[in-house]
Amino acid sequence: MSTLLDIKNLSTHFNTSAGTIKAVNDVSFELREGETLGLVGESGCGKSVTALSIMRLVPSPPGRIVSGDVIFQGQNLLKISEAEMQNVRGRDIGMIFQEPMTSLNPVLSIGRQLREPLELHLGMTKQQSLSRSSELLELVGIPDPATRLKTFPHQTSGGQRQRIMIAMALSCEPKLLIADEATTALDVTIQAQILEIIKDLTDRLGTSVIIITHNLGVVARYADSVNVMYAGKLRESGSLDQVYKEPKHPYTVGLLNSVPTLDLDADVRLQPIRGEIPNLIDLPKGCAFIDRCDYAGQKCEESEPELEEVEDAHFGACWEHKRVSKSLLGITS
Amino acid sequence: MTTTTANSTKDEAISNTQSPLLEIRNLKVHFPVTEGFIIQRQVGVIKAVDGVNLSVNPGETLGLVGESGSGKTTIGRAILKLENATEGQILLNGEDITKSTGNRLRDFRRRLGMVFQDPFGSLNPRMSAGNLVGEPLKIHGLTTTKSDYKRRVAELLKIVGLNSMMAGRYPHEFSGGQRQRIGVARALAAKPDVMVLDEPVSALDVSIQAQVINLIKDLQTEFGLAYIFIAHDLSVVRNISDRVAVMYLGKIVEIGSRDDIYNHPKHPYTQALLSAVPTANPELERNRERIVLEGDIPSPLNPPSGCVFRTRCPLATKECSTQVPELQSVSGNHRAACIKGDWYKSDSSEHESVSEEA
Ligand SMILES: Nc1ncnc2c1ncn2[C@@H]1O[C@H](COP(=O)(O)OP(=O)(O)OP(=O)(O)O)[C@@H](O)[C@H]1O
Numbered sequence: 188m189s190t191l192l193d194i195k196n197l198s199t200h201f202n203t204s205a206g207t208i209k210a211v212n213d214v215s216f217e218l219r220e221g222e223t224l225g226l227v228g229e230s231g232c233g234k235s236v237t238a239l240s241i242m243r244l245v246p247s248p249p250g251r252i253v254s255g256d257v258i259f260q261g262q263n264l265l266k267i268s269e270a271e272m273q274n275v276r277g278r279d280i281g282m283i284f285q286e287p288m289t290s291l292n293p294v295l296s297i298g299r300q301l302r303e304p305l306e307l308h309l310g311m312t313k314q315q316s317l318s319r320s321s322e323l324l325e326l327v328g329i330p331d332p333a334t335r336l337k338t339f340p341h342q343t344s345g346g347q348r349q350r351i352m353i354a355m356a357l358s359c360e361p362k363l364l365i366a367d368e369a370t371t372a373l374d375v376t377i378q379a380q381i382l383e384i385i386k387d388l389t390d391r392l393g394t395s396v397i398i399i400t401h402n403l404g405v406v407a408r409y410a411d412s413v414n415v416m417y418a419g420k421l422r423e424s425g426s427l428d429q430v431y432k433e434p435k436h437p438y439t440v441g442l443l444n445s446v447p448t449l450d451l452d453a454d455v456r457l458q459p460i461r462g463e464i465p466n467l468i469d470l471p472k473g474c475a476f477i478d479r480c481d482y483a484g485q486k487c488e489e490s491e492p493e494l495e496e497v498e499d500a501h502f503g504a505c506w507e508h509k510r511v512s513k514s515l516l517g518i519t520s
Numbered sequence: 521m522t523t524t525t526a527n528s529t530k531d532e533a534i535s536n537t538q539s540p541l542l543e544i545r546n547l548k549v550h551f552p553v554t555e556g557f558i559i560q561r562q563v564g565v566i567k568a569v570d571g572v573n574l575s576v577n578p579g580e581t582l583g584l585v586g587e588s589g590s591g592k593t594t595i596g597r598a599i600l601k602l603e604n605a606t607e608g609q610i611l612l613n614g615e616d617i618t619k620s621t622g623n624r625l626r627d628f629r630r631r632l633g634m635v636f637q638d639p640f641g642s643l644n645p646r647m648s649a650g651n652l653v654g655e656p657l658k659i660h661g662l663t664t665t666k667s668d669y670k671r672r673v674a675e676l677l678k679i680v681g682l683n684s685m686m687a688g689r690y691p692h693e694f695s696g697g698q699r700q701r702i703g704v705a706r707a708l709a710a711k712p713d714v715m716v717l718d719e720p721v722s723a724l725d726v727s728i729q730a731q732v733i734n735l736i737k738d739l740q741t742e743f744g745l746a747y748i749f750i751a752h753d754l755s756v757v758r759n760i761s762d763r764v765a766v767m768y769l770g771k772i773v774e775i776g777s778r779d780d781i782y783n784h785p786k787h788p789y790t791q792a793l794l795s796a797v798p799t800a801n802p803e804l805e806r807n808r809e810r811i812v813l814e815g816d817i818p819s820p821l822n823p824p825s826g827c828v829f830r831t832r833c834p835l836a837t838k839e840c841s842t843q844v845p846e847l848q849s850v851s852g853n854h855r856a857a858c859i860k861g862d863w864y865k866s867d868s869s870e871h872e873s874v875s876e877e878a
């Protein structure tokens with residue numbers, strides 16, 4: 188499969204009164220056509236800013252993409268004009284956010300909001316966009332689409348609004364869909380419905396997907412590969428089986444040992460990562476994970492490890508990756 | 521025990537050697553819904569909790585799961601008397617809290633602790649960590665001297681893994697995990713017997729979540745606390761609970777031991793709920809059967825007739841819209857409410873239960 192998205196050395200900073208936050212710090216990864224990639228990590232690690240950088244939606248000031256390339260279908264998105272970028276958004280790349288209410292316009296009817304990109308990007312007539320809109324609502328499982336098109340966002344439930352967002356994000360058949368915590372706020376049975384719809388539609392359209400989440404289960408169910416982020420950097424990257432079964436970074440091990448899952452012994456004692464997430468303004472000189480790491484040694488204090496290929500297409504950024512194993516800390520699954 | 525005890529609570533009491541510490545009998549919490557300008561008229565009623573029976577034994581954890589609007593939080597708040605019971609009883613050591621006032625009520629409140637979901641909104645931002653933890657000591661007059669008070673506050677902070685040097689800091693100076701620890705210390709201060717924990721870890725990052733879960737477990741072992749642990753995360757509930765009740769639209773649809781619920785779920789809703797939870801195991805996920813429920817959770821203002829789950833139930837038939845299923849024993853204390861279940865006896869005369877009637 189050919190490469191759809193190639194991100195090279197992307198860095199995005201925020202200048203605040205307290206100092207510079209390196210929210211995204213020299214991040215590189217690729218996404219192939221039709222691939223679903225999970226981007227996981229805890230609060231503040233830079234997942235959303237990575238997505239916003241791809242879309243060139245980083246609020247500025249205080250934010251700024253300071254370096255890197257975002258090559259999408261052979262074109263560097265960081266080099267094109269804002270007018271060209273507007274065409275990429277919505278037409279070539281669709282995005283779904285956690286809180287649909289903030290991304291839906293409260294004063295415009297749902298029909299109006301669905302029709303707009305169709306008329307703008309695909310040059311549809313009003314008639315055509317109307318019939319496509321109701322088709323789209325039907326695809327995402329909204330009953331009685333014709334009536335629903337006339338209603339406003341506040342008249343629909345959270346689950347319904349998220350379905351409408353999916354319909355909107357996929358309406359122009361984009362090559363890439365970015366779903367940032369798209370189901371986090373929803374109840375588990377509704378979350379399952381929404382994720383199944385996303386999977387079904389993107390499979391049918393051949394769309395690549397970046398699922399951003401802190402939920403390791405969602406990634407295990409829906410992604411092909413996974414990137415683990417911590418304090419602005421990618422720390423591990425590989426196929427699902429590589430990363431979940433043989434994690435090469437102590438942070439990934441820590442995450443996996445922190446979540447209770449239904450397939451493990453019910454009485455298992457969780458093994459949390461000690462300490463707290465570091466302050467991005469004031470990171471240690473060496474590895475950013477050092478204060479929480481059981482493997483840390485001298486070298487870790489002195490210099491920051493870069494991502495390196497530890498086995499075929501499996502990358503880790505840890506000086507001690509050869510010693511790292513899930514079972515070493517006591518849990519085998 | 522009074523003579524009006526329902527069967528369901530009766531055999532629970534018989535089969536357990538201990539008598540329940542906390543018992544909820546036929547609890548209903550209904551909220552009137554009003555409409556109109558200046559002149560308000562009642563247009564409906566939300567039955568947030570509609571005939572729930574539960575018991576909690578000393579030192580055990582009862583998990584309460586269900587989706588939003590199922591009534592979990594309202595039960596927790598009713599126990600703390602933050603919400604008035606429309607009907608039913610809440611007994612602490614056999615004495616009804618719902619009727620008590622004055623000193624009696626204050627004593628009940630001391631014996632019940634609560635930890636809230638939002639570590640950001642639930643602590644008064646103008647109070648220092650030390651004062652937040654110490655306030656219950658003052659309210660209930662539990663320390664006599666100033667030095668005693670200080671010692672106790674420091675001790676409480678230490679118990680939850682915070683440095684007592686931090687007592688002077690304010691909530692915004694703490695991380696989410698630390699704030700939740702302050703919330704736990706505050707709930708512990710008055711030495712309660714029962715603690716209601718309402719989504720205590722759902723706002724936290726996974727690594728911090730695990731720290732707080734372990735803390736909550738350790739405190740139970742150390743102080744013999746009983747917990748009502750409310751959460752929508754079924755994996756977390758499994759890790760912490762001895763028994764589990766599954767709620768849907770104000771009713772308990774299934775209740776049993778942790779193993780009953782997770783290994784032998786009987787109610788179609790419990791089964792769907794469990795199958796909707798993705799596990800962090802890619803191999804398992806590739807081969808797993810999943811039940812994806814259709815439709816949305818109905819509005820609690822206008823719940824379906826008959827079985828409340830019928831609008832989304834894959835097994836529903838016509839009878840489900842007319843017959844209200846009651847909780848019946850699958851085996852021992854494992855109960856589920858579905859008229860299609862092979863354990864279900866439609867001749868309910870032998871299986872009288874107050875839970876679903878009236
Ligand atoms: N508008 C902004 N101004 C200043 N700092 C910002 C801004 N937006 C993000 N940041 C900072 O950038 C860092 C990365 O944030 P980001 O939103 O990408 O995290 P995330 O991984 O998406 O976290 P979450 O899981 O909480 O959504 C954080 O330290 C955050 O505080």
Ligand code: SF4
Binds near residue numbers: 436474480481492
């Ligand atoms: S580089 Fe060192 S500190 Fe960083 S994760 Fe690896 S062992 Fe730990």
Ligand code: SF4
Binds near residue numbers: 789836
């Ligand atoms: S009673 Fe009917 S609708 Fe309710 S759970 Fe059983 S089969 Fe489903």
Ligand SMILES: [Mg+2]
Binds near residue numbers: 235368
């Ligand atoms: Mg985010």
